Amino acid sequence: MEALVIGGGIIGVATACHLAERDVDVTVIEKSHVGAGSTGRSGGGIRVQFSTSVNVELSLASKQVWDTFEDEFHTDIRRRRIGYLFLARTEETAEQLRRDVGMQNAFGATTELLTPEEAAEYCPKLYTDKFVAASYSASDEFVDPNLALTGYADRARELGVEFLVDEVVDIRVEDGAVVGVETPTRKLDAEYVVNAAGPWAGNVAAMAGVELPITPELHRLAFARPDEPLPEYVPLTIDLDSGAVFRPEEDDVAAIGGHFDDHPPADPDNFPQKIGLEWTMKALEGVADVCGYFGPDSAVTNGLTGLYAMTPDTNPIIEETLPGFVNAVGFSGHGFMHAPATGKLVAELIVDGEASLVDISTLSSDRFETASPSAEQNFI
Ligand SMILES: Cc1cc2nc3c(=O)[nH]c(=O)nc-3n(C[C@H](O)[C@H](O)[C@H](O)COP(=O)(O)OP(=O)(O)OC[C@H]3O[C@@H](n4cnc5c(N)ncnc54)[C@H](O)[C@@H]3O)c2cc1C
Incomplete structure (x- = not known):
């Protein structure tokens, strides 16, 4: 199975890593350089103190990775456990x-x-x-986000992930399903395309005809x-x-x-x-x-x-929005800490057809149309 991940921030690179661990052939397409977006400017804070249960669950699932990161990824991420x-x-x-x-x-x-x-x-x-x-x-802490991203990127390369410096300018949709992307010089095919474009994610989703409130x-x-x-x-x-x-x-x-x-x-x-x-x-x-x-x-x-x-409720959108088009977007200031769980969840959506690590049913984009979503109160 092949997947293209748009965006070389912590969400895209963690996703690429966890997909490759599950034997998916992955290419990360990054228009600038790894860490060029919000990740490189993040405070690196990791916390469990949220008001919505889904964020607490994303934190606890991510913490399992952060707690063993230095051993597993052989990278000193300068953890400071000050709470x-x-x-x-x-x-x-x-x-x-x-x-x-x-x-x-x-x-x-x-x-x-x-x-x-x-x-x-x-x-x-x-x-x-x-x-x-x-x-x-x-147990709340902070780490160096650039070192963490480098750790993920090194592991991704070891697992065979390719990194392409190029800009996605269109997402190809055939019969309602996403089949690949276009850059100014290339046409790439894949069974799955993941939008991990951070602050650009609304524009990237629009390339597939999808409107997301980012x-x-x-x-x-x-x-x-x-x-x-x-x-x-x-x-x-x-x-x-x-x-x-x-x-x-x-x-x-x-x-x-x-x-x-x-x-x-x-x-x-x-x-x-x-x-x-x-x-x-x-x-x-x-x-x-x-x-x-x-x-x-x-x-x-x-x-x-x-x-x-x-997003309007400061919670992310993690879903397969169209067949073959997975969005992991709208992290509203907590995407760094939630990247490990998000990467695993996207891998589950693609490989298993459903997410099981955390119940992410409240993170689908239709929540903004059909219900009054539960907004996160502990926003920093
Ligand atoms: C000041 C500040 C402090 C923060 N503090 C924290 C914190 O303490 N804890 C926490 O968890 N989070 C924090 N955050 C939020 C966190 O930084 C983000 O949620 C997280 O980095 C999002 O990662 P990402 O991979 O989704 O996006 P990004 O890191 O922005 O990566 C997106 C990438 O996509 C690329 N891209 C975009 N469009 C295209 C295209 N068309 N083709 C190819 N590539 C494309 C961009 O170049 C970019 O590199 C903070 C953010 C800021 C600004």
Whole structure:
């Protein structure tokens, strides 16, 4: 069986790897270079703290791969197991956290509910009087996304996957089934074509006549030197009510960011490369309102921009949309961590004809027409 995977990001390369493990002949077609899209700009965060059960299940299934990645893929991905700390300012948000932790625990995750004072054991300068509850998962972590992608790509090559630098400009459909793709210079045939084109995925789906609600949105991350360095054990901390996020990096630098209702739609081939003064001020003010590390002498040293491929409910679409056309798209800011499970699920869809690792029936694209989808609340 032959498959063409469009996109050399973590979703495409993990998918290629897991397909090749199941004896499928795979070619990855990447228009630029492996990691050129969102993956190369990702924060590399891996967490189980989600509000929808399907995301928890995708996290737990992916974790089995992340936990053994260094041995299995012979790649040091610089794991930092510092956990994620979620904070609630209001009783309403605290109630959501309680529901989420109960659901996560029911699936076997070890997330704990904490009082603000208990949370301060992980983040000592936390302004405990501003919060009413917190949740913490020690198994949440972050890794270097480029090293992880390289590990997957090396394994894929070992398994015989070919990488082609070319741009898919059309998807060939005959009698309602996808039969291959076209690039400016080639016509390629395959029984399966996988759309793993990240922020470009809506355009790629349209080449097969399929309309998918994917919006590329601009997201930003800044690197700051706080007045007082964060201890390196401080978790990635998110204030769910304000959207502010921070975590310690190396050399006394902290990564800061957040979502402040300001993620403009963006053109994936031409989007702003600078984080901008207004957003930087909001990010600094946001983290300064959470804990005492970010005083008036904090300085932003660097920043990066990138794109989230958003769906209306911030959950991905993983399905065989037309015979022979599989979409693994719309990861809405959590595609890096969910790539291992996604790769295995796509391999199951293609080789077994159905997915079994995780129940992905809620991730089909018709959910946007037929039901009111359950939106992910724990969005970072
Ligand atoms: C600032 C930032 C921080 C993030 N932090 C996290 C995090 O902590 N944890 C997490 O899980 N996720 C995070 N994400 C999200 C994560 O980066 C993405 O969900 C993930 O990388 C998506 O991978 P992908 O393979 O689907 O897409 P991409 O990495 O964008 O890859 C798509 C590839 O397709 C190629 N392509 C597109 N069109 C064509 C075509 N026509 N022909 C050939 N090739 C084509 C592109 O060149 C690109 O290389 C973050 C994202 C950003 C921007």
